[in-house]
Amino acid sequence: MWAAQPVKLDEEKYNGYVNSATYCTCLYLQQEASVYQQIWNFVGADRQVCPKKLSAKFRVKRVREDSEQPEGLRGNVVWIPAWTSGEVDWAEIASSYSELLGDPPHSGQTLSQEPQPQSADLSLIELFAEALIDGNVVRFPRKLNRNDYQRVDAALTALGGAWDRKASGHVFAHDPTDLVEGIIETGTYDRPERVENFGFFPTPNELVEVLIREARLEPGMVVLEPSAGVGNIAVQAAAIVGTANVITVELQEKNVEVLKGLGFCPVHSDFLAFRPERTPAAIVMNPPFSRQADIDHVLHAWSMLKEGGRLVAIMAASVTFRSNAKSAAFRDLVAAHGRMWDNPEGSFKSVGTMVRTITVVLQK
Numbered sequence: 415m416w417a418a419q420p421v422k423l424d425e426e427k428y429n430g431y432v433n434s435a436t437y438c439t440c441l442y443l444q445q446e447a448s449v450y451q452q453i454w455n456f457v458g459a460d461r462q463v464c465p466k467k468l469s470a471k472f473r474v475k476r477v478r479e480d481s482e483q484p485e486g487l488r489g490n491v492v493w494i495p496a497w498t499s500g501e502v503d504w505a506e507i508a509s510s511y512s513e514l515l516g517d518p519p520h521s522g523q524t525l526s527q528e529p530q531p532q533s534a535d536l537s538l539i540e541l542f543a544e545a546l547i548d549g550n551v552v553r554f555p556r557k558l559n560r561n562d563y564q565r566v567d568a569a570l571t572a573l574g575g576a577w578d579r580k581a582s583g584h585v586f587a588h589d590p591t592d593l594v595e596g597i598i599e600t601g602t603y604d605r606p607e608r609v610e611n612f613g614f615f616p617t618p619n620e621l622v623e624v625l626i627r628e629a630r631l632e633p634g635m636v637v638l639e640p641s642a643g644v645g646n647i648a649v650q651a652a653a654i655v656g657t658a659n660v661i662t663v664e665l666q667e668k669n670v671e672v673l674k675g676l677g678f679c680p681v682h683s684d685f686l687a688f689r690p691e692r693t694p695a696a697i698v699m700n701p702p703f704s705r706q707a708d709i710d711h712v713l714h715a716w717s718m719l720k721e722g723g724r725l726v727a728i729m730a731a732s733v734t735f736r737s738n739a740k741s742a743a744f745r746d747l748v749a750a751h752g753r754m755w756d757n758p759e760g761s762f763k764s765v766g767t768m769v770r771t772i773t774v775v776l777q778k
Contacts, residue, residue, distance in 0.1 A: 433500025
């Protein structure tokens with residue numbers, strides 16, 4: 415019998431932060447892309463994020479236990495749970511952001527402003543003319559010297575790609591052909607519409623391996639991947655159970671086309687409106703996090719899981735401590751049917767976000 419392990423909330427859970435108030439404040443700020451977009455506004459002459467500038471910009475308030483005020487960042491106010499203890503240490507929060515700084519914006523530009531297309535010189539254009547595109551991965555046929563690699567990496571990162579050692583190339587959320595051809599044809603590059611608008615971040619390979627292992631898949635088993643994205647999870651699941659036994663559901667049309675190209679028959683739908691014809695014995699998922707949508711998606715998936723089946727999901731870390739009824743009820747479900755644990759810090763950095771996440775395992 416697989417024993418359930420209740421979730422414990424204690425001070426040791428806060429990743430080394432001085433207190434729970436600092437941890438929760440940092441977590442809510444780092445879940446908002448808008449804070450990253452203006453972070454250089456808070457940098458001092460030493461190229462470090464200034465605690466005083468952060469504390470002047472954001473106020474922290476505790477939600478009363480009898481209040482319906484949602485927790486999280488609202489305007490310039492960070493609402494944290496009533497039970498949190500201690501005063502917010504802005505120096506710790508500033509330090510966590512300083513570690514994430516990239517190159518500063520151009521003179522007179524802040525990251526909250528609309529970015530301008532960047533120019534590619536002739537030598538960079540010639541490099542991209544050599545590029546090989548394999549699905550959603552951009553590779554080069556020869557080893558680049560350090561200077562050329564840094565320039566290529568900067569351009570591909572600006573376009574939304576992320577270097578993946580196992581893929582030996584830069585991985586994109588969808589086919590990057592038009593982006594690469596745009597550099598060659600126009601000599602400029604610009605980041606396309608961000609996929610965060612859909613709450614979508616591809617699951618890094620390291621976490622996919624954990625999900626697949628925890629799902630305990632067997633050949634012939636029917637597996638469901640909701641919000642399948644570009645198939646990072648589905649492909650590894652199919653290697654065990656067979657492609658025909660993997661049910662994929664995806665809302666974004668571009669991702670649907672990618673899944674078709676991988677041999678799947680994706681259902682183009684909002685997962686919350688979906689019911690499968692075949693009952694899945696395992697569900698492996700990385701749902702959207704915005705406004706606690708991850709809880710909604712996991713509960714919907716749980717409702718369709720076969721008796722004796724296993725559900726494994728990536729979720730936002732905030733579900734472990736938020737004091738609203740929705741979070742509390744979900745923690746009760748986990749305590750009764752499974753367990754959850756923190757994923758390593760920066761698990762999603764390679765795909766463009768520092769959001770803190772957990773892995774949840776439920777058995778029906």
